[in-house]
Amino acid sequence: EFGITRPKGYTVSYHANPEMEKHHFGQTHPMKPWRLTLTKSLVSAYGMPFAMDNYNTRAATYEELNSFHASDYLDYLASAPAEDMPRDIDNPDKEVRFNLGGSDCPLFHGLYDYCSMSAGGSLDAARKICNKQSDIAIAWGGGLHHAKRSEASGFCYINDIVVAVLQLLRCFPRVLYIDIDVHHGDGVEEAFFSTDRVMTVSFHKYAPEIFFPGTGGLDDNGPKSEHNPGAHHAINVPLNDGITDEQYEHLFQTIIGKINEVFRPSAIALQCGADSLAGDRLGRFNLQVQGHAACVEFCKRLNIPMIMFGGGGYTPRNVARAWAFETSIAIDAHKKIDPIIPQHTPWRERFIHDTLFPTLEQILGEPRANRNTQKRLQEIVQHVHEQLRFVTH
Ligand code: V1P
Numbered sequence: 272e273f274g275i276t277r278p279k280g281y282t283v284s285y286h287a288n289p290e291m292e293k294h295h296f297g298q299t300h301p302m303k304p305w306r307l308t309l310t311k312s313l314v315s316a317y318g319m320p321f322a323m324d325n326y327n328t329r330a331a332t333y334e335e336l337n338s339f340h341a342s343d344y345l346d347y348l349a350s351a352p353a354e355d356m357p358r359d360i361d362n363p364d365k366e367v368r369f370n371l372g373g374s375d376c377p378l379f380h381g382l383y384d385y386c387s388m389s390a391g392g393s394l395d396a397a398r399k400i401c402n403k404q405s406d407i408a409i410a411w412g413g414g415l416h417h418a419k420r421s422e423a424s425g426f427c428y429i430n431d432i433v434v435a436v437l438q439l440l441r442c443f444p445r446v447l448y449i450d451i452d453v454h455h456g457d458g459v460e461e462a463f464f465s466t467d468r469v470m471t472v473s474f475h476k477y478a479p480e481i482f483f484p485g486t487g488g489l490d491d492n493g494p495k496s497e498h499n500p501g502a503h504h505a506i507n508v509p510l511n512d513g514i515t516d517e518q519y520e521h522l523f524q525t526i527i528g529k530i531n532e533v534f535r536p537s538a539i540a541l542q543c544g545a546d547s548l549a550g551d552r553l554g555r556f557n558l559q560v561q562g563h564a565a566c567v568e569f570c571k572r573l574n575i576p577m578i579m580f581g582g583g584g585y586t587p588r589n590v591a592r593a594w595a596f597e598t599s600i601a602i603d604a605h606k607k608i609d610p611i612i613p614q615h616t617p618w619r620e621r622f623i624h625d626t627l628f629p630t631l632e633q634i635l636g637e638p639r640a641n642r643n644t645q646k647r648l649q650e651i652v653q654h655v656h657e658q659l660r661f662v663t664h
């Protein structure tokens with residue numbers, strides 16, 4: 272269909288579980304697993320599944336989740352009763368354990384299944400990369416970068432990325448983690464704070480006190496204790512509101528290009544959180560699908576085995592646009608696909624504008640003011656280059 276064929280010389284796999292999409296965080300919660308259904312509908316309408324190996328993924332087992340998460344946390348996650356109202360509104364006095372049951376991380380029906388399916392997709396993706404059956408593996412149901420070993424945080428309960436990267440480390444000497452979600456990838460950064468086999472790089476809005484999670488300043492480069500091999504292996508790119516495609520692409524290519532030369536990763540884990548797009552319900556940037564996707568294309572051109580994870584993204588139509596277009600980049604079909612959303616796409620009217628690439632004016636009416644000066648962006652590049660001088664192997 273539409274001449275979309277398998278890419279030449281490499282294999283792309285797509286890992287999804289339609290059961291995941293049926294879960295609900297609650298009426299007013301911004302995280303809508305249904306955005307995965309909308310993404311899949313667009314990917315399928317364009318005929319992209321013909322060009323990939325498609326896997327219906329299983330749930331990760333307790334033992335697999337236990338590779339990162341503590342047993343007492345997993346036991347509680349598996350047994351905590353669902354609550355119909357967020358605890359802090361409903362009955363504020365009830366004990367909160369592991370940060371579960373507040374408004375960010377509610378205890379909803381089927382929570383443990385949802386989490387283990389998200390991690391199952393990411394882990395399957397990592398296994399396909401490890402055994403060389405895939406060169407690019409896509410897991411849009413993963414990317415939940417805030418979860419800690421014994422704590423839920425920011426809509427994330429299980430850190431599927433950490434579980435997948437631990438799997439990659441069994442087969443590859445060095446893994447580069449890149450995070451283009453508008454939020455700081457704190458959980459992944461912290462998990463690999465003390466190893467030089469993983470470098471973590473997050474681009475995010477940074478405004479401690481007012482923007483979640485408040486960490487990820489320019490000087491946060493991993494604990495600088497004397498014998499910590501992980502020192503200088505956490506890179507943070509703190510940004511202000513309104514950054515544009517042009518600035519973001521330039522920053523991304525400069526920083527990731529340099530990191531690739533110095534760190535020479537053997538695999539890449541790319542978190543493609545789509546809340547960095549303009550018009551996101553929680554985000555603050557002015558990125559268009561083109562600018563977000565340019566980061567994916569840049570990584571793909573490095574020709575290194577790669578997992579592409581999902582993540583945040585709170586305006587479902589824009590999430591679906593970005594992740595469908597980024598899927599087309601993975602299979603090298605992006606130059607062929609028609610920007611007009613196919614007539615037969617299920618829920619086509621939900622996209623409002625019938626193109627994959629709405630203009631900023633179409634998305635926002637009036638674009639958000641850009642608070643990023645060229646001078647500050649130059650300082651960031653300078654600081655990152657200084658950090659990378661410590662990186663040797
Ligand atoms: O700001 C906070 C917390 C709640 N206060 C105590 C501080 N939480 C944020 C969480 C954002 C999580 C982003 C996840 C990801 O990086 C990865 C999947 O995208 C938050 C926000 C906000 N505007 O930042 N929670 C909510 N909004 C929220 C709104 C309505 C209902 C429930 C949560």
Ligand code: CA
Binds near residue numbers: 474475
């Ligand atoms: Ca980020």
Ligand code: ZN
Binds near residue numbers: 452453544546582583
């Ligand atoms: Zn986010």
